[in-house]
Amino acid sequence: MDGTTEWTEETERPKSRVRLAMLDGFRGLGYSGVAMTTQPPTPLPFAAQAVPFHEFLATGKLPDGLITSDYVAEQFVERLVHYVLSVPAGSYTMGQLGTLLEQLDPRHQILFFKRLKEISPQSLKDFAPLYYGFMAEFHALLFT
Numbered sequence: 001m002d003g004t005t006e007w008t009e010e011t012e013r014p015k016s017r018v019r020l021a022m023l024d025g026f027r028g029l030g031y032s033g034v035a036m037t038t039q040p041p042t043p044l045p046f047a048a049q050a051v052p053f054h055e056f057l058a059t060g061k062l063p064d065g066l067i068t069s070d071y072v073a074e075q076f077v078e079r080l081v082h083y084v085l086s087v088p089a090g091s092y093t094m095g096q097l098g099t100l101l102e103q104l105d106p107r108h109q110i111l112f113f114k115r116l117k118e119i120s121p122q123s124l125k126d127f128a129p130l131y132y133g134f135m136a137e138f139h140a141l142l143f144t
Helices: 017-024 053-059 070-086 094-102 106-119 121-137
Strands: none
Touching: 053 070, 053 094, 070 106, 094 106, 094 121, 106 121
16 A cells, blocks of 8 residues: 555545545544444433532532432432541531431431441441431331
8 A cells, every 4th residue: 555545537436445544544444435423422320420529518509400310319328428428527517418418308318327327337426416306307207
């Protein structure tokens, strides 16, 4: 191959599609003459997204449309538990955490404390005021 493409007069298409492809930078893929369309980017699954918990805690608000299903809510709670256990003390207040939890479905609020207890039983004492406040509210729910 000499790196040139030969053209015919009647079709003005290259005789060697492979040569044209190599010249265009598509080495080894060939050239079909068909325009490629791109698909719109699919949204990232929640599990693959970075969740700015520090922003949610600071503003006290979950964005509309963030929790789209029961599964996403469970994933959010799991990640929130790990976040509150991993950030330095003083990064958030119990009031901020309570405000955030109040926006979740009651089942997911209970799941938060259940996962907190499972992952780090000794840390539950740090969350006692928040825990007892929420559990008093759900006493009837816990025994149904």
